[in-house]
Amino acid sequence: MKREPAFIYSDAYTDYQFNADHPFNQQRVVMTKELLEAEGKLFDHHIVHPRVASVEELALVHDRQYIEAVKRAGNGQLSEEDAWQYGLGTEDTPMFSGMHEAASLLVGGTLTAIDSVLNNKAPQALNLGGGLHHGFKRKASGFCVYNDAAVAIKYIRDRYRLRVLYVDTDAHHGDGVQSFFYHDPEVCTLSIHETGRYLFPGTGSISERGVKEGYGYTFNLPIDAFTEDDSFLSVYESAFKEITEYFQPDIIITQNGADSHCYDPLTHLCTTTKTFESIPMVARKIAEQYCEGRWVGLGGGGYDIWRVVPRAWSQIWSVMLTGNILTGPLPVEWKRKWEVNSPVSLPESWQDGGGLYKPIPRKPEITEKNQLTLNQCLQYCRNKRQFSSLE
Numbered sequence: 001m002k003r004e005p006a007f008i009y010s011d012a013y014t015d016y017q018f019n020a021d022h023p024f025n026q027q028r029v030v031m032t033k034e035l036l037e038a039e040g041k042l043f044d045h046h047i048v049h050p051r052v053a054s055v056e057e058l059a060l061v062h063d064r065q066y067i068e069a070v071k072r073a074g075n076g077q078l079s080e081e082d083a084w085q086y087g088l089g090t091e092d093t094p095m096f097s098g099m100h101e102a103a104s105l106l107v108g109g110t111l112t113a114i115d116s117v118l119n120n121k122a123p124q125a126l127n128l129g130g131g132l133h134h135g136f137k138r139k140a141s142g143f144c145v146y147n148d149a150a151v152a153i154k155y156i157r158d159r160y161r162l163r164v165l166y167v168d169t170d171a172h173h174g175d176g177v178q179s180f181f182y183h184d185p186e187v188c189t190l191s192i193h194e195t196g197r198y199l200f201p202g203t204g205s206i207s208e209r210g211v212k213e214g215y216g217y218t219f220n221l222p223i224d225a226f227t228e229d230d231s232f233l234s235v236y237e238s239a240f241k242e243i244t245e246y247f248q249p250d251i252i253i254t255q256n257g258a259d260s261h262c263y264d265p266l267t268h269l270c271t272t273t274k275t276f277e278s279i280p281m282v283a284r285k286i287a288e289q290y291c292e293g294r295w296v297g298l299g300g301g302g303y304d305i306w307r308v309v310p311r312a313w314s315q316i317w318s319v320m321l322t323g324n325i326l327t328g329p330l331p332v333e334w335k336r337k338w339e340v341n342s343p344v345s346l347p348e349s350w351q352d353g354g355g356l357y358k359p360i361p362r363k364p365e366i367t368e369k370n371q372l373t374l375n376q377c378l379q380y381c382r383n384k385r386q387f388s389s390l391e
């Protein structure tokens with residue numbers, strides 16, 4: 001029987017909810033799943049239920065005191081003062097009932113995805129509930145409590161001893177994941193994000209390259225505000241290819257935040273559906289070329305949950321399943337169900353038409369600047385490869 005990818009999913013993913021008005025809304029995962037079902041691309045046999053990550057697993061990267069604090073926060077037993085030192089109870093990352101359990105399930109989903117692929121049950125796996133890249137060792141940040149990607153990478157290192165390439169295309173810098181592996185030459189991270197000049201978390205400059213043995217295994221590609229599809233994709237594909245060639249990973253993990261779209265309310269990038277079609281196509285091709293197809297995809301940010309995220313994330317699954325993107329009109333029954341609640345009119349088709357935003361006057365300068373940033377970002381691995389070829 002042909003092996004098919006695994007779609008990690010639970011209705012309980014929506015329990016990870018800070019409050020009714022919070023921009024981080026896991027209803028996006030439900031909408032994506034239903035869109036794929038309506039399109040006839042996702043069936044029950046693809047769906048794998050996530051396990052819950054144990055405290056031992058969370059403690060692979062998180063401080064036990066922090067885990068205890070999250071548990072207490074979820075039971076209403078953490079004082080505001082104590083919460084503050086753990087980054088909890090802030091406007092971004094408020095405390096909510098059951099937050100430890102809800103966050104542990106998202107991490108467990110990413111571990112389930114990893115095991116599906118590394119135990120050869122599935123060629124690729126997708127956990128759209130995960131991708132919470134801002135979680136730190138003892139601190140919640142930017143809507144992220146536990147860092148599922150970091151737990152999963154440490155789990156792969158401990159259990160499977162494989163080399164991991166982590167590629168993060170969220171509009172925000174993947175600061176949490178980077179922080180856990182900054183010393184580690186067996187884990188390579190690449191984050192492409194809007195420059196931190198005007199955007200949270202402010203880090204992710206080219207000069208952050210890792211330390212000690214890990215020097216040269218952290219890559220940051222901060223792109224300009226108002227970057228459009230062509231420039232985004234050009235630097236993404238070049239960086240991904242060259243870094244994979246340089247690092248030679250055994251498995252690739254992608255974080256697929258969908259907040260670089262021009263409709264996204266929290267960022268200033270200007271991509272369209274075109275970017276979200278190419279991102280997984282490139283990931284699949286590179287995974288096939290370098291790691292026998294082993295690829296785990298995660299979700300991430302994405303705050304236009306109506307017009308952007310379900311279409312963007314569905315394309316990752318479509319590429320995993322078929323190698324192709326979805327085109328044409330969106331399924332009518334899906335639109336009919338969700339348009340009742342949507343504050344904006346839902347798109348008609350998988351692809352954005354033209355005219356989504358006003359032409360960007362500085363386009364040539366932005367493109368040139370991003371190309372320069374790419375060259376600086378890759379300089380280290382280019383030099384190193386040149387050097388090793390002379391040896």
Ligand SMILES: [Zn+2]
Nearest residue numbers: 170171172301
């Ligand atoms: Zn983001």
